[in-house]
Structure formats: structure tokens, C-alpha cells
Amino acid sequence: MEGRLANAWRLTANDKSFIRTALLSEIRIDGRKPYEYRKIVVKFGREDGSSEVQLGQTRVMGIVTAQLVQPYRDRPKEGILSIFTEVSPMADPSFEPGHPGELAVELGRIIDRGLRESKAVDTESLCVLAGKFVWAIRIDLHILDNGGNLVDAANIAALAALLTFRRPECSLGGEDGQEVIVHPPEIREPLPLIVHHLPIAITFGFFSNDSILVIDPTHNEEAVMGGRMTTTVNANGDICAIQKAGGEGVPQRVIMQCLQLATAKAAGITKQIKEAVEVYNTERALRKIKRHPTSTGVNVKERQDQSVGK
Amino acid sequence: MMQVRPNLDYEGPKSHQHHRAFVFGFEYGFLKEKLDQKEAAKRANEQLGFVFDIGPNPWSKPATSSFGCKPSLVKMEYVSPEGLRLDGRRPMEMRQIRAEIGTVARADGSAVFEMGNTKVIAAVYGPREVQNRSQQISDQALVRCEYSMANFSTGDRMRKPKGDRRSTEISLVIRQTMEACILTHLMPRSQIDIFVQVLQADGGTRSACINAATLALADAGIPMRDIVTSCSAGYLNSTPLLDLNYIEDSAGGPDVTVGILPKLDKVTLLQMDAKLPLDIFENVMGLATEGCKAVANYIREVLLENTKQLEYRRGL
Numbered sequence: 041m042e043g044r045l046a047n048a049w050r051l052t053a054n055d056k057s058f059i060r061t062a063l064l065s066e067i068r069i070d071g072r073k074p075y076e077y078r079k080i081v082v083k084f085g086r087e088d089g090s091s092e093v094q095l096g097q098t099r100v101m102g103i104v105t106a107q108l109v110q111p112y113r114d115r116p117k118e119g120i121l122s123i124f125t126e127v128s129p130m131a132d133p134s135f136e137p138g139h140p141g142e143l144a145v146e147l148g149r150i151i152d153r154g155l156r157e158s159k160a161v162d163t164e165s166l167c168v169l170a171g172k173f174v175w176a177i178r179i180d181l182h183i184l185d186n187g188g189n190l191v192d193a194a195n196i197a198a199l200a201a202l203l204t205f206r207r208p209e210c211s212l213g214g215e216d217g218q219e220v221i222v223h224p225p226e227i228r229e230p231l232p233l234i235v236h237h238l239p240i241a242i243t244f245g246f247f248s249n250d251s252i253l254v255i256d257p258t259h260n261e262e263a264v265m266g267g268r269m270t271t272t273v274n275a276n277g278d279i280c281a282i283q284k285a286g287g288e289g290v291p292q293r294v295i296m297q298c299l300q301l302a303t304a305k306a307a308g309i310t311k312q313i314k315e316a317v318e319v320y321n322t323e324r325a326l327r328k329i330k331r332h333p334t335s336t337g338v339n340v341k342e343r344q345d346q347s348v349g350k
Numbered sequence: 351m352m353q354v355r356p357n358l359d360y361e362g363p364k365s366h367q368h369h370r371a372f373v374f375g376f377e378y379g380f381l382k383e384k385l386d387q388k389e390a391a392k393r394a395n396e397q398l399g400f401v402f403d404i405g406p407n408p409w410s411k412p413a414t415s416s417f418g419c420k421p422s423l424v425k426m427e428y429v430s431p432e433g434l435r436l437d438g439r440r441p442m443e444m445r446q447i448r449a450e451i452g453t454v455a456r457a458d459g460s461a462v463f464e465m466g467n468t469k470v471i472a473a474v475y476g477p478r479e480v481q482n483r484s485q486q487i488s489d490q491a492l493v494r495c496e497y498s499m500a501n502f503s504t505g506d507r508m509r510k511p512k513g514d515r516r517s518t519e520i521s522l523v524i525r526q527t528m529e530a531c532i533l534t535h536l537m538p539r540s541q542i543d544i545f546v547q548v549l550q551a552d553g554g555t556r557s558a559c560i561n562a563a564t565l566a567l568a569d570a571g572i573p574m575r576d577i578v579t580s581c582s583a584g585y586l587n588s589t590p591l592l593d594l595n596y597i598e599d600s601a602g603g604p605d606v607t608v609g610i611l612p613k614l615d616k617v618t619l620l621q622m623d624a625k626l627p628l629d630i631f632e633n634v635m636g637l638a639t640e641g642c643k644a645v646a647n648y649i650r651e652v653l654l655e656n657t658k659q660l661e662y663r664r665g666l
Contacts, residue, residue: 145518145522146519149515149519153623157624158624266530274625278625278628279625279631281624282620283621284617285519285621286618287526288530289530289531289611289617292617292636295620300628303628
């Protein structure tokens with residue numbers, strides 16, 4: 041059971057009423073329209089499978105690692121996908137250091153459901169030796185800055201990291217083909233994961249008035265809103281997951297409206313992620329080509345003349 | 351030699367490798383360790399004379415076709431051709447509901463709620479003084495909730511009944527759902543504790559917990575805007591099914607849990623996993639909402655009956 045902490049940040053009454061009144065005229069405090077998303081910036085690190093996503097003020101980092109483990113007993117031919125979230129007080133003073141709070145657990149589970157249940161990542165291809173060795177993919181999400189709407193940013197970070205992750209290639213060897221040899225990346229090019237589709241999480245905020253609905257709430261709006269709903273949809277129009285954990289009640293037609301909005305937004309965000317991944321892949325390929333140190337042609341004679349001439 | 355026997359124990363959750371053929375009520379349990387799929391299918395063919403054809407795993411197909419099982423695949427029958435489900439219900443039929451109020455004498459309000467084989471007990475303490483002063487809210491009541499599953503509630507003994515991520519999430523979900531309907535501003539600086547424990551788990555535990563919590567809150571006399579009722583629905587074999595049990599839930603198909611405020615006709619809780627196209631989702635959600643309304647009618651009856659009993663005991 042988690043109560044609210046003493047150092048939980050609370051918005052002043054004036055700020056709250058200002059946000060509410062502004063929303064009645066469809067104005068949000070950061071100048072966006074109610075159905076407008078903040079700017080998304082996807083950056084990648086040097087390693088394969090590390091991404092940093094900035095959604096307005098919110099920053100989340102995602103890192104993907106893989107390990108060979110024994111599969112679950114009832115699924116001997118499938119790989120394992122697990123998601124871990126780290127929230128530190130650096131991102132928001134109301135986060136407790138160490139033990140993950142309810143928010144972190146809910147965040148992890150929403151993204152987990154969106155990726156795992158909708159079969160976005162192909163786990164069957166992660167099987168190396170049925171019943172003995174499979175790849176366990178671990179996604180670590182680090183919340184760096186809480187500017188509101190952590191779920192969406194963390195989801196994009198997880199997807200970007202998964203798309204750029206490369207797992208080492210391995211082959212079976214040994215006397216009876218039961219040994220697994222993992223090839224280092226220098227010998228054999230590591231392989232990307234098979235991702236069937238990209239489930240994008242889109243969060244809506246509901247306010248006490250039925251007709252007020254915002255997409256991508258900021259930190260301040262989250263303190264004011266009565267309820268939230270996170271819908272995970274993909275660009276094909278399938279709904280992968282929905283999470284509306286209580287909060288303000290909304291009529292069914294509003295939910296259907298949200299889903300339609302989400303499907304429209306998902307296409308745009310999917311395109312953005314894919315473009316960023318493309319840029320990273322080209323850059324990575326270029327990095328591979330340069331095997332020798334850059335040697336630009338230096339005209340030795342010119343240099344000599346210059347030094348002599350001085 | 352494989353034997354035909356009714357297999358009533360289900361090994362493990364959500365197993366796609368668990369292939370069963372549903373033939374007139376009997377089940378073949380394919381021994382996973384000893385035979386692989388092809389071997390087992392071959393033996394079934396020999397024994398029965400049916401033709402099973404195993405193709406590639408249906409779930410490894412790309413996302414474009416959400417529900418197109420090839421006709422040659424082993425069909426997992428959750429709805430038989432006559433339209434009956436595994437436990438003999440029709441697709442739109444709910445399991446039997448039973449509720450009892452006032453089972454925990456010590457608590458301010460308590461209830462036991464059963465949906466088929468799922469049995470849940472809820473106890474409410476409050477409004478009472480906030481135990482941790484730092485968490486006190488000056489203009490509202492603090493609502494806390496704890497969800498736990500008894501060790502003996504599932505087939506295999508559970509190692510960690512609470513504190514794991516699923517329990518934390520469900521506790522959060524139940525708390526926020528009940529918070530939306532309790533009139534917390536009438537009880538500032540106080541605390542309302544909701545404890546829910548699952549005694550028997552057979553699918554739909556979340557819904558049963560919310561229904562039990564509603565009854566317990568009503569029994570405790572805590573002012574609420576409206577009762578909250580919840581029900582789940584799924585989509586298997588191209589049929590929307592109401593009130594999934596454990597087998598249907600672990601089939602890997604979509605599972606939609608809806609919680610509504612019946613009089614206000616508003617949706618408070620909505621959770622869905624696995625993929626569904628938008629139009630089918632609308633149907634399934636509508637079906638779950640109808641189920642919620644049926645539960646709401648039953649809960650109202652139970653509460654009325656309880657009030658009559660109280661009046662009778664007071665000599666009115």
C-alpha cells in the first residue's frame with residue numbers, strides 16, 4: 041500500500057483553477073491545442089539498443105540488453121521479454137529512492153502489456169535451443185526528468201531501443217549439437233530483433249467537465265486532471281492495450297472518440313520513430329565501413345615549402 | 351501409447367504451446383516433455399482417425415492479420431460449433447454470481463463475492479483516523495487498498511501472495527476506481543482502508559474484487575456517488591465471450607475488463623490487453639458493459655435484502 045508522501049508536490053489552488061478555466065476555452069498553459077502532442081526527439085547512444093527520448097520536458101532513457109537463459113517451463117520455444125523501470129528522485133522529488141513505487145510498477149506493466157501481449161516482438165525467433173537456451177531480452181527504462189506523461193515517452197524509448205538493438209549471433213556446436221557458441225560482434229555481425237509492429241502509447245487526460253479532453257498532459261495538467269487513460273495502438277489500426285485505472289468516469293462515446301484520435305496520432309509517431317531509426321542505421325553502417333583511420337591526402341611538398349618559406 | 355483421458359488440471363498460465371483438441375468434452379493432454387507437437391498430432395490421428403494438421407505457430411504471423419487462423423491449423427475450440435463454451439455456457443452468458451454481506455465481524459464493512467469459481471473477500475475499515483500523519487489530506491479522505499491472493503487460491507501454491515508487480519498494479523487500480531465513487535470530501539483528514547483477498551482464482555479476479563469492494567463499502571455505510579460494478583469479456587474463435595474463466599483468459603486472446611457507474615452510465619475502469627481491431631473492441635466493450643449492468647442489478651437486490659434484514663432486526 042502506498043500513501044502519498046510528505047514531500048509530494050502539490051499545485052496551488054490558483055494554478056489549478058487557472059488551468060481549468062483556460063481549458064474551458066480550449067487553451068492549454070503551454071500554448072498547445074487540446075489534441076496536440078509535444079515535440080518528440082529521439083536520440084541514440086553509441087551502443088546498439090540505447091535510446092533517449094525527449095517529449096517536451098519529459099526525458100526517458102531506454103537500454104536493451106540480452107542474455108542467454110533457460111526458458112520458462114511451459115514455453116520452451118519462446119524467448120523472454122522483461123521490462124524494468126527505474127525512477128529516481130532526480131526526475132521528481134516525490135519518487136522514493138530504491139524501492140519502485142506504484143507509478144513505476146504501473147508504467148512498467150502498461151508498456152509490458154503493450155509489447156508482450158500484442159506480440160510486437162517476435163519471441164519465437166529468440167529461441168536458440170528449445171527447452172535449454174533462449175534469449176532473454178531485458179529493457180531498462182530510466183526516467184530522467186518528469187515533465188508529465190511518462191508512459192508515452194517511456195514507450196517510445198523502449199521501442200526505439202528495441203529497433204536499434206542487435207543481439208549476437210549464435211550457433212549450435214559441440215559433440216551432439218547441444219552447445220551454444222555465441223559469436224562476438226567482430227567475427228559475425230549481430231542480428232536485429234524481429235519487431236512486427238510498433239505499439240504506440242497515447243495518454244489522455246480527463247477533467248471534471250465531460251467534454252474536456254487533452255492529449256499528452258504535462259506535469260501541471262496531471263495534477264489537475266480527474267482521470268487518465270493510456271491507449272496503446274499501432275499504425276495498422278489495432279488496439280494493443282488500454283489502461284484506464286479508475287479515476288473520473290467517462291461515457292462510452294468519449295472512449296471511442298479517444299481511440300479514434302489515438303489511431304490518428306499513432307501513425308505520425310510511428311513515422312517519426314522509424315525515421316530516427318533509419319538515420320541511426322545509416323550512421324551505424326557508415327561507422328562500420330571506415331576500417332582504417334581517416335587519412336586525408338596531405339600534400340607533403342606544399343607543407344615543406346611552407347615551413348621553408350617562413 | 352497416448353491415452354484418452356479427461357484432463358482437468360491445467361499446467362501453467364498462458365501457454366501457446368499447449369495444444370488441445372476439444373472432442374466431445376474430452377481433452378487430450380499432450381505430454382510436453384515427452385512428445386513434441388508433430389508426434390502428438392500423429393498419435394492422435396492414429397488413435398482417433400481425425401486429421402490434425404499442424405502448421406506454423408499462428409501467433410508468429412505479422413500483425414496485419416489479427417485473427418486469421420489457417421483452416422489447417424489445430425483449432426483450439428473455446429466455442430464449440432453448437433455455440434457452447436468449455437463450461438457449457440453460451441457466449442453471452444455470465445457465470446453464477448453470489449454475494450454475502452457482513453462476513454468479517456471485526457471490519458466496518460465486509461463482503462464475499464463469487465463469480466463462478468472465483469471467490470473474493472473484501473473488508474473495509476473506515477472512516478478512521480489516519481495512521482500516518484504525514485499522509486493526511488486536509489480536505490479529503492485518504493483511500494488505501496491492498497489486493498492479495500491467498501496462497502491456495504490458484505492451482506499451484508503461490509510463492510508470493512502480495513508485493514509482486516501484478517498485485518501492486520491491481521491494488522492501484524482498485525484504489526483509484528473506488529476513489530472515484532467515494533465522496534471523499536465529506537470525510538476530510540480520515541482514512542478508508544479496503545482489503546481485498548482472493549480465496550479462489552478462476553479468472554475475473556479483478557472484477558470480483560471491485561464488486562466485493564463496492565458491497566463492503568456499502569455495508570460500511572461510506573457515502574458513495576454510485577456503486578461500481580465490473581465485468582470482463584473477451585474475444586475467442588471470432589466470438590465475443592462474456593465473463594472469461596481462467597482457461598479462456600489464458601488462451602492468449604484479448605481480455606477486456608470494464609468497470610462502470612451504472613446509474614451515471616460512465617466507465618471508470620477499462621483495461622485491455624492483446625490486439626483487437628477497433629470495431630470488434632467496441633462490441634466486446636459493449637458486452638462487458640451489459641455484464642456490469644447485470645451485476646449491478648444483483649448487487650442492488652442484495653443490498654435491499656440486507657437493509658430489510660437490518661430493519662427487521664431493529665424491529666421496524
